[in-house]
Amino acid sequence: MNAREDAARPEARDGLRCLVTGATGYIGGRLVPELLDAGHRVRCLARSPGRLRDQTWQRDVEVVRGDVTDAVSVAGAMRDVDVAYYLVHALGTGKDFEETDRRAARIFGEQARAAGVRRIVYLGGLTPEGVPERDLSPHLRSRAEVGRILLGCGVPATVLRAAVIIGSGSASFEMLRYLTERLPVMVTPSWVRTRIQPIAVRDVLRLLVGSARMPSEVNRTFDIGGPEVLTYRDMMVRYAAVAGLPRRVILPVPVLTPGLSSHWVGLVTPVPASIARPLTESLRHEVVCREHDIARYVPHPPGHPLGFDESVRLALQRVRDARVTTRWSSASVPGAPSDPLPTDPDWAGGSLYTDEREKAVDAPPEALWQVIEGIGGENGWYSFPLAWSLRGLLDRLVGGVGLRRGRRDAQRLLVGDSLDFWRVEEIEPGRLLRLRAEMRLPGLAWLELCVEHDGTGSATPHDGGRTRYRQRALFHPHGLLGHTYWWAVSPFHAVVFGGMARNIARAAARAPLTRTREREPAR
Missing domain, CATH: 3.30.530.20 (START domain)
Known part of the structure; x- marks a missing residue:
């Protein structure tokens, strides 16, 4: 019985069978419990399944070993799947990360089509309007290309494009956190004047879950963002206010190139240079939503999307206590999407x-x-x-x-x-x-x-x-x-x-x- 025939059975109509790649990552690890709460069944594809053993939901999912660059393991993971979430990219893995992203996306799309998967959902990066793709940072350029490959693979795809995601563990948010908390007076690159439309991780997850049930004729990108457009400087000032820190003095200077500013970020924060550099390079470009069509398919509940201040408050609310409750015997940290997870990198969640x-x-x-x-x-x-x-x-x-x-x-x-x-x-x-x-x-x-x-x-x-x-x-x-x-x-x-x-x-x-x-x- 194939995936479509199985889905027609009465007992399978409500919950979908979802494959999540990147379950050890920032978004994937938070998406899995949201899918389970929505009544879906979840299979996780992971190169190192052992990294999921301390997740509170680990016993409620099927975990298979594999890699998105290996067609055989992807084919096995796609079997009997309704919706496949593509939440991986090769950021920080070396100079050839664009080629790795390209090859992995092609394999994923091909195997999804062969397995009869009904929808692919991908979270990419918001790109600036009017900027040729060749002029984008390698990070944004690669994410845009992955979206195009998945949209053209023959399986209906939902490509969500987000800018800075606000939540503990997000590399962009952690960079913002450390810069603001550690430097009361900052000489900063000129990109602190760049306009950005940040979005709360809770809203990202809500839209990812809702995208699973889009009509079969939908095959397109959606820009997703919060209700406010801010400069990076605005975000640092408002982060300080929410965190109860004195007002920060920020002095932008034009001499810090993206390369130099990534080294500057590396000195001030524990975010690895391999991640900081592509993120700072991307901040050269204004990233603001050009449309809000996603609300036609996944309506916003009251109070959503969350504003910047509320998003930061939620990210800071429990992170301190949650990190402390991680003991020698267990790394399990249950909680809300804004809270830290056992699979988050050591530099996430603020200094401890x-x-x-x-x-x-x-x-x-x-x-x-x-x-x-x-x-x-x-x-x-x-x-x-x-x-x-x-x-x-x-x-x-x-x-x-x-x-x-x-x-x-x-x-x-x-x-x-x-x-x-x-x-x-x-x-x-x-x-x-x-x-x-x-x-x-x-x-x-x-x-x-x-x-x-x-x-x-x-x-x-x-x-x-x-x-x-x-x-x-x-x-x-x-x-x-x-x-x-x-x-x-x-x-x-x-x-x-x-x-x-x-x-x-x-x-x-x-x-x-x-x-x-x-x-x-x-x-």
């Missing part, structure tokens, strides 16, 4: 500084947990008491809580308890204590204390098990002052956090294990 320590402990896990749960208050913080006292005094001098709050109970902690100048954010009895700082800081800070054991049950050093103590301090800086603060105090971390890890391990080894009362439910 960490100090990690690990110690083997000559004691059962219960003894180590007993020390961890008793930390703070009269028991102190197990390292350099003078430094902790001084930090508490400084905090009080600037209007903070200092160390005066102590603890509610000498032995037990509950979620929400104050603990000196920390707050208990999460507690997993016997395993994890996460504290959120409530001292005055130019950013957000957490401290995680974790018990690990490689055996089963309550191990001792004599039964083959091994107890380990793991400690992690995290800091999400706010503006340039936050980065300066971290680097100013980092020389003391070896004494404060290193000593803390050593002394907690020693205290667990020599402390008698006491029976604790039955634990109350965590608040």
